[in-house]
Amino acid sequence: MKQVLTSIVGNASLKRKLYSDILSSSLSHAYIIEGKKGSGKHTLAYLLAASVSCENSKNESLPTPCLTCSTCRRILEGNSPDVILVSKEKDKVFLSVDIIRELREDVNLVANELDTKIYVIEDAGLMTTEAQNALLLTLEEPPAFVKFFLLCENSESLLETIKSRCQKVSTEPIDISDIDTFLQKNNTDAKRLKLSSPESYNELLMASEGTIGKAIELLDENKLEQTLAARALARDFLGAISKKCSSELFASIIGRFDKKRDVIQTQFYTIETALRDVIAIQRTEDAPLLFFHSRDEALSFADSVNTRKLMSVYSALKEAQDSISQNANMRLTLISFFANINII
Ligand SMILES: [Zn+2]
Structure with missing residues (x-):
């Protein structure tokens, strides 16, 4: 059986939900990705983006995304001009309508390199009502080559009209043992801490609240x-x-x-x-x-x-x-x- 989204830790039901959509190349045009800070929403969005454009997606012996083709690599490194991260202005609390207006102007331009253009809207839950209404017009009739991933901690703040046009998926807390395995495989600071002070390392795992992002943040000495x-x-x-x-x-x-x-x-x-x-x-x-x-x-x-x-x-x-x-x-x-x- 072809492996899909294998690089996501835990989140079995999320992966099950997206599995057939990815294999049948029928990912919805808009997803709300909901989950706590550090729970892997960005990772999921970029892996989905890579799944859509992966050069090896038809190769049964490789997982989707393959993570090794140049398209996957460019997307996951944040270097693809067709996977666009939309963020609020640094000094603002909310994501303003001006940003969404810029997005709307950009949306109809064809993709640069790939067949699909993807907008990853960070902090979508912080869009002002005006911004949400502006986005709604695009979500209602998006060009066929465009997909949207709306990331938020809590989708409650999104208008019903936005929610009704998106599929919602949620990142789930990950088992402590899976976080441990991930950190020991990928993070030298975590390896060092587990060796030098296993007790502190266990405390860190418990304080991570089931998110890899938080566990990594807590590895900072202070x-x-x-x-x-x-x-x-x-x-x-x-x-x-x-x-x-x-x-x-x-x-x-x-x-x-x-x-x-x-x-x-x-x-x-x-x-x-x-x-x-x-x-x-x-x-x-x-x-x-x-x-x-x-x-x-x-x-x-x-x-x-x-x-x-x-x-x-x-x-x-x-x-x-x-x-x-x-x-x-x-x-x-x-x-x-x-x-x-x-x-x-
Ligand atoms: Zn690939």
């Missing part, structure tokens, strides 16, 4: 240090609430929260993930875990705190997260959060 610190803080926090804890211990935990809002948000989020694992494992012992690498470690926390207390801490945590995201004073938010927990 990011890794921050992630490990946040995860250690989450464990100490759970340790503190699992016994009647002294005000000195709480004070020392408060002292470990950062002063920067985005770092505090990550610290709270990490604690939230750990707390959710403990609550989940109290309900079902084989619950999938998002924070803990070791099920035994999660179980030992689950055994030492009762569910009611965990739930109260969880709501206090959500309240603190809301305050932080609404620009409340961070120090006061932390103090009131810990005061709330202390009386639970």
Whole structure:
């Protein structure tokens, strides 16, 4: 059987969905590719683009895309003039109508080298309504040689009229073991870290949230240090609430929260993930875990705190997260959060 999209890690159902479309050369003219940041949306878009134009697509003994012909290589290296990346302006929050107007002018020009011209619209979810309406006119009657890939984290922000003209596919979180295999095969920093500090490497895998992009981002020395610190803080926090804890211990935990809002948000989020694992494992012992690498470690926390207390801490945590995201004073938010927990 011919292999299709073999270079995509995990994502079995996504690959199944696209398999016959690629083999029968009947890829839809427009796809919405939805998934978390770092989950491989760009990779998928470029592999689909390569599948459409691969010089070896009829060769049964080679996968599609073959990744080795010059067309595949040019596309995957981002050097094909016929695979066009459309991005928002760097200093803007939204993708403006001006960019889509430029695209519309370009759309009717025939492809330079290939038979098909492909537009990969990054951050399609950030298109203004005006931009979406402008794109809609093109999606309704595109030239036959044009395809669109709209990448977004969440397709909710797209107009129904856009969604109805596109096929939607989603990138899925990848198993930790698949991320490990991929990194060990392709990334020297990951290899080095696994050898020098297997424990930190496992922590990184868990913090990647099932996306290869995030795992690679966390290999940066500063990011890794921050992630490990946040995860250690989450464990100490759970340790503190699992016994009647002294005000000195709480004070020392408060002292470990950062002063920067985005770092505090990550610290709270990490604690939230750990707390959710403990609550989940109290309900079902084989619950999938998002924070803990070791099920035994999660179980030992689950055994030492009762569910009611965990739930109260969880709501206090959500309240603190809301305050932080609404620009409340961070120090006061932390103090009131810990005061709330202390009386639970
Ligand atoms: Zn090829």
